[in-house]
Amino acid sequence: MTPSSPLIWGTATVLLDVKGLSTAYQGLIAISDISLNVAEGEIVVVAGANGAGKSTLLKSISGMEVPQKGEVIFAGSPIQGMAGHKITAAGIAYVPENKRLFPRLSVEDNLRVGSYLYRGRPDRYAPLDKVFTLFPRLKERLTQRAETLSGGEQQMLAISRALMTRPRLLMLDEPSQGIMPKLVDEIFEAVKAVRDSGVTILLVEQRLVESLEIADRAYVLQTGRVTLQGTAKEIADNPEVRKAYLGI
Amino acid sequence: MTAQALLQVLVSGLLMGLLYALIAAGLSLIFGLMDVVNFAHGEFLMLAMYATFGFVFATHLDPVIGIPLVAALLFIVGAFCYAAVVRYAMRAKANIGMVQIFSTFGLAIFLQGAAQYFLTPDYRSIQASWFGDKTLNLAGVFLPWPQILGGLVSVMAFGALYLLIARTDLGKALEATREDQGAVALVGIDKNRVFAIGWGLGAALVGLAGGVLAIFYYIHPQVGAAFGGIAYVTVALGGFGSVFGALVAGVIVGLVEAVTASILPPALKNIGIYALYLGVLFFRPSGLFGKL
Numbered sequence: 001m002t003p004s005s006p007l008i009w010g011t012a013t014v015l016l017d018v019k020g021l022s023t024a025y026q027g028l029i030a031i032s033d034i035s036l037n038v039a040e041g042e043i044v045v046v047a048g049a050n051g052a053g054k055s056t057l058l059k060s061i062s063g064m065e066v067p068q069k070g071e072v073i074f075a076g077s078p079i080q081g082m083a084g085h086k087i088t089a090a091g092i093a094y095v096p097e098n099k100r101l102f103p104r105l106s107v108e109d110n111l112r113v114g115s116y117l118y119r120g121r122p123d124r125y126a127p128l129d130k131v132f133t134l135f136p137r138l139k140e141r142l143t144q145r146a147e148t149l150s151g152g153e154q155q156m157l158a159i160s161r162a163l164m165t166r167p168r169l170l171m172l173d174e175p176s177q178g179i180m181p182k183l184v185d186e187i188f189e190a191v192k193a194v195r196d197s198g199v200t201i202l203l204v205e206q207r208l209v210e211s212l213e214i215a216d217r218a219y220v221l222q223t224g225r226v227t228l229q230g231t232a233k234e235i236a237d238n239p240e241v242r243k244a245y246l247g248i
Numbered sequence: 249m250t251a252q253a254l255l256q257v258l259v260s261g262l263l264m265g266l267l268y269a270l271i272a273a274g275l276s277l278i279f280g281l282m283d284v285v286n287f288a289h290g291e292f293l294m295l296a297m298y299a300t301f302g303f304v305f306a307t308h309l310d311p312v313i314g315i316p317l318v319a320a321l322l323f324i325v326g327a328f329c330y331a332a333v334v335r336y337a338m339r340a341k342a343n344i345g346m347v348q349i350f351s352t353f354g355l356a357i358f359l360q361g362a363a364q365y366f367l368t369p370d371y372r373s374i375q376a377s378w379f380g381d382k383t384l385n386l387a388g389v390f391l392p393w394p395q396i397l398g399g400l401v402s403v404m405a406f407g408a409l410y411l412l413i414a415r416t417d418l419g420k421a422l423e424a425t426r427e428d429q430g431a432v433a434l435v436g437i438d439k440n441r442v443f444a445i446g447w448g449l450g451a452a453l454v455g456l457a458g459g460v461l462a463i464f465y466y467i468h469p470q471v472g473a474a475f476g477g478i479a480y481v482t483v484a485l486g487g488f489g490s491v492f493g494a495l496v497a498g499v500i501v502g503l504v505e506a507v508t509a510s511i512l513p514p515a516l517k518n519i520g521i522y523a524l525y526l527g528v529l530f531f532r533p534s535g536l537f538g539k540l
Contacts, residue, residue: 063433084433093434100431102424112417113424117436119417165436 012039014073015200016061016092016169021070021080023060030056031224033070038169043191043201045211045232047245048221054204055097057221058171061202062094063087075168089117093167097174099158103147107138110146110157114164130197131160134190152183159190163199170194171202176210188214208245212236256389257510258503263395265502266402270457271475272482272494273409274326274450280489281426281446284334287352290476291359292451296322296458297467298367304374311377312397315459319452326451327444329355334447335440356472363469372467379463394464398457405456406495409449413491422446426489478505481525487538496536500524 016038023031031053038044048054059065061072063084072080079087088094102110111128118124132139135156141149146157155175162170172191176184184207192214195201205211212218218235220228228238235241275289286292296318303314337351338344374380379393413419425432425442432439465471482501486493501521508520528535 064430083438085436085438088434088436096434100428100434102427102431104427105420105423109420109423113420113432113437114435116417116421161435165434 012041015040015075016202017073019071021060021067021072023056023065023067029224031060034226036219036226038200038202040200042216043195043203043214045215045218046204046221047208047218052221053224054221055173058094058173058204062092062171088165091168092171093162093165094171095158095162095173095175097177099154101146101154101158104145106143106145107157108142110161111164114161117165127163127166131163134193135160152179155179155187167199169200169202173204174206176205176207252388257506259389259391261503261506262499263399264506265499267398267457267460268478268482268501269495269498270402270405271454272479272498273491274453275479276483276486276489276491276494278446278450280491281422282443284348287349288356288359289454289479290472291356292322292325292454293458293475294363294469294472295325295359296455297462297471298363300459300462301372301374301467304376311374311463312379315456318459319455322455323448323452327448330444330447360469367469369469374462377463394460398460401456401460405453409491478521481521484525485528485535487535490537493535493537
């Protein structure tokens with residue numbers, strides 16, 4: 001076995017440490033007592049069926065939802081209960097499932113707003129090089145309104161806007177959803193390239209096969225709880241996972 | 249009517265319309281940003297007029313010098329009203345629309361009452377402006393200088409607002425918040441700060457208008473009501489949320505008012521405006537440039 005996860009091999013520091021996190025909507029428990037961690041430089045996948053609580057988990061970390069219980073430690077400091085904009089400023093970028101682009105703003109303005117935290121700094125647009133290397137087609141669309149982009153291009157823009165905030169941790173919620181198959185590989189390649197450039201990734205996906213190919217470790221969620229965790233290979237080889245998610 | 253008399257009516261209407269547009273701009277800006285109608289908008293105008301009066305009373309300088317200060321003061325008033333009242337109204341768990349309406353309506357009544365109590369219901373006017381009662385004779389068309397000043401201030405304010413929205417990061421933050429207030433946190437923008445700035449800007453715009461209006465209009469605690477009413481008509485005509493729709497609509501409202509006043513007895517001069525309002529509601533409820 002190759003040393004796929006630096007965390008397991010004790011060489012890396014934990015960037016995100018979630019301890020016993022619980023969130024409920026109107027009294028209904030969406031996630032319950034979830035603990036997971038992500039080490040610097042890893043790609044960690046959170047898998048699970050619809051309604052398993054994957055999106056709620058990311059919302060609770062990003063500050064879009066306020067968790068009832070538990071702790072979220074990012075780079076050594078507790079961030080649970082902090083306002084969303086402060087969590088972004090602390091270094092967590094989040095691309096939600098529905099992307100939440102600014103539809104009537106141009107591609108350029110979406111990227112500009114993405115770098116709002118660095119306004120007035122001479123190196124404000126430094127991440128643009130990386131963005132255009134990842135997604136050259138965005139460069140051709142700069143003056144177009146975000147709402148006129150295809151689903152795949154919108155996902156590219158959403159990831160790019162997130163990168164403009166210069167995150168240490170990038171959280172992606174189902175980036176392959178609603179995208180034509182040809183572009184799905186491109187998105188997964190980009191996610192890998194982003195990690196290789198030094199950004200840690202927490203990825204929520206239903207496409208287990210593709211995401212395990214690029215992941216170091218994975219967690220499986222079922223009705224709001226972690227039911228399985230391990231290296232990407234362990235999860236991919238797990239008989240139950242193969243039966244439930246891979247159809248084998 | 250002679251051609252010259254007609255020109256007189258149209259130019260007066262245009263100048264007054266530019267001032268109406270400036271009053272309505274802030275109302276439309278706030279609505280576009282956060283879907284809240286500020287029913288205290290006329291009272292912001294009243295405060296600006298009293299502030300101008302106070303400036304002249306205290307310094308004996310020309311009120312025109314005080315206008316930027318009044319606008320700055322109103323910026324603070326607007327941002328404070330958001331932070332102290334509207335922000336909490338927006339957190340209502342039920343009937344949020346009603347809560348917002350009554351919160352700004354309550355603010356209006358409070359401001360009017362406070363003005364009545366502390367500043368007395370007396371009518372006041374500013375005598376000491378260079379612009380006061382001078383008129384410009386332009387080939388037989390007589391234009392009062394205060395109205396010319398109002399038109400100039402309005403055009404400059406709209407120009408500055410355009411540059412702010414189109415060119416600055418604050419403008420982009422305002423636009424992004426207007427598009428999706430729940431998403432700006434994703435790029436590190438504090439929406440409450442943007443909302444407070446939006447209220448500040450909206451109030452500062454009406455502050456500029458109040459500063460000009462104070463030079464040639466009587467100042468009293470209820471003065472906001474009449475102009476507030478016209479501002480709502482203007483915003484409805486221009487399209488709720490469209491700041492530049494407010495510019496076009498303000499000019500139309502000014503022209504309609506001037507033409508009505510020249511045809512009908514003065515007591516009926518508002519009929520044209522409100523007939524226009526009904527027409528908008530019937531035929532184009534989204535206004536000229538609206539997105540409702």
